[in-house]
Amino acid sequence: MIEAVGLTKRYGAKTAVYNLSFQVRPGAVTGFLGPNGSGKSTTMRMILGLDAPTAGRVTIGGHPFRRLPNAPRQVGALLDAKAVHGGRSARNHLLSLAQLSGIPARRVDEVLGVVGLQDVARRRSKGFSLGMGQRLGIAAALLGDPQVLLFDEPVNGLDPEGILWVRNLMKGLAAEGRTVFVSSHLMSEMALTADHLIVIGRGQLLADMSVRDFIAHHSAGFARVRTPVDAPEQREKLTAVLSGAGGHVLPEQDGALRVSGLPLPRISDLAHEADVRLWELSPHQASLEEAYMQMTQGAVDYRSTLDPRAGLRAAVPGPAGPGYAPQGGYVPQPGYAPQAHEGHAGHPGQTPGQAPPPGGFPPPGTAAPGPFPGPPQPNPYAAPQPVPAAVPPASAAPNGATPGPDLTKRDTEEAR
Numbered sequence: 252m253i254e255a256v257g258l259t260k261r262y263g264a265k266t267a268v269y270n271l272s273f274q275v276r277p278g279a280v281t282g283f284l285g286p287n288g289s290g291k292s293t294t295m296r297m298i299l300g301l302d303a304p305t306a307g308r309v310t311i312g313g314h315p316f317r318r319l320p321n322a323p324r325q326v327g328a329l330l331d332a333k334a335v336h337g338g339r340s341a342r343n344h345l346l347s348l349a350q351l352s353g354i355p356a357r358r359v360d361e362v363l364g365v366v367g368l369q370d371v372a373r374r375r376s377k378g379f380s381l382g383m384g385q386r387l388g389i390a391a392a393l394l395g396d397p398q399v400l401l402f403d404e405p406v407n408g409l410d411p412e413g414i415l416w417v418r419n420l421m422k423g424l425a426a427e428g429r430t431v432f433v434s435s436h437l438m439s440e441m442a443l444t445a446d447h448l449i450v451i452g453r454g455q456l457l458a459d460m461s462v463r464d465f466i467a468h469h470s471a472g473f474a475r476v477r478t479p480v481d482a483p484e485q486r487e488k489l490t491a492v493l494s495g496a497g498g499h500v501l502p503e504q505d506g507a508l509r510v511s512g513l514p515l516p517r518i519s520d521l522a523h524e525a526d527v528r529l530w531e532l533s534p535h536q537a538s539l540e541e542a543y544m545q546m547t548q549g550a551v552d553y554r555s556t557l558d559p560r561a562g563l564r565a566a567v568p569g570p571a572g573p574g575y576a577p578q579g580g581y582v583p584q585p586g587y588a589p590q591a592h593e594g595h596a597g598h599p600g601q602t603p604g605q606a607p608p609p610g611g612f613p614p615p616g617t618a619a620p621g622p623f624p625g626p627p628q629p630n631p632y633a634a635p636q637p638v639p640a641a642v643p644p645a646s647a648a649p650n651g652a653t654p655g656p657d658l659t660k661r662d663t664e665e666a667r
């Protein structure tokens with residue numbers, strides 16, 4: 252299990268992650284969602300000991316990553332698929348990782364088979380496509396047969412067959428009782444892959460709940476109603492009746508009506524009383540994407556000027572307290588100033604004398620110096636914190652097979 256408590260990371264004036272507390276439990280795929288720049292990669296780096304928290308802590312099986320006994324065999328990670336020495340073949344890349352962690356060479360061939368790269372194993376990875384690179388990164392994560400796996404955007408660049416494969420792989424790993432923590436921007440994919448979601452916005456926790464609860468809490472269901480096509484007056488009549496009963500009725504493109512605010516049996520009764528025949532009356536649940544957009548609409552840092560939601564940041568805080576809109580949408584808290592994102596200026600969060608983490612510090616990206624909002628209000632939509640599961644002793648972790656995290660993310664020979 253991964254457990255974060257009050258996790259905070261500041262890079263100089265920029266607070267990338269603020270007071271994050273969550274648990275990622277074994278036996279499930281936990282999706283890690285958030286808009287660009289919300290702190291997902293920073294959180295993953297802290298989990299893997301590649302960045303030191305400014306405050307709070309994060310542990311794996313009760314230990315900080317750097318104090319995990321035999322860490323490479325307990326934790327596997329894909330953070331950046333491009334973090335390979337392009338001049339090496341896929342097999343040699345994996346072999347070098349395996350040797351560093353005392354993993355037998357036969358495991359390299361095994362994982363090459365698992366990710367489907369066996370036929371190109373002796374080709375230099377610099378000629379690999381984006382999708383092949385992702386597969387190689389996933390192979391590196393699986394090398395140690397670890398109990399805990401972290402994947403940052405694992406389906407990036409994969410074709411539909413590859414996406415399906417990753418989905419089944421994640422589910423399979425979770426079904427084996429492993430802890431699988433995966434970030435993605437593909438909501439449709441997360442809806443199919445994840446059991447549980449942790450959603451952050453501007454470094455703060457917005458939701459920690461099952462996918463099903465997330466959709467139910469953050470979107471409204473509706474009914475689709477269709478009247479006979481040859482009787483438009485029936486449609487008009489029904490619209491008036493349903494609106495009069497307090498329903499919210501919108502026309503759909505195919506001639507149906509989208510009705511919210513009234514339960515299905517009530518719609519049926521009202522139609523019956525008005526002597527309107529129905530060709531369709533069906534319940535509809537919003538998609539994960541709709542629910543996610545609803546929740547994070549105010550926590551998006553980068554938005555096209557053509558997007559009509561660009562003004563949503565100015566939303567007035569709802570009764571739940573500053574920071575949260577009534578529907579669960581995050582709105583900036585007092586003191587928040589929209590930030591122009593600029594290039595990183597080194598690593599201002601690095602304390603004097605602090606050694607760089609094993610993977611090295613990240614390269615320049617997009618920092619956003621500026622004031623950070625004050626302490627967040629309790630999130631009324633976050634699920635109750637789960638009861639911590641018993642932490643397995645380190646010795647009970649994986650099956651002793653092999654390594655783990657691809658800690659080469661930033662510190663590649665290529666980069667040097």
Ligand SMILES: Nc1ncnc2c1ncn2[C@@H]1O[C@H](COP(=O)(O)OP(=O)(O)OP(=O)(O)O)[C@@H](O)[C@H]1O
Nearest residue numbers: 262267286287288289290291292293595617618619
């Ligand atoms: N080394 C650093 N120095 C300064 N700021 C940083 C550093 N690393 C990250 N940040 C800033 O912290 C914030 C969170 O970045 P992070 O990469 O964790 O977000 P993310 O959710 O992973 O984004 P994306 O979805 O775009 O990958 C961003 O504003 C980013 O610019």
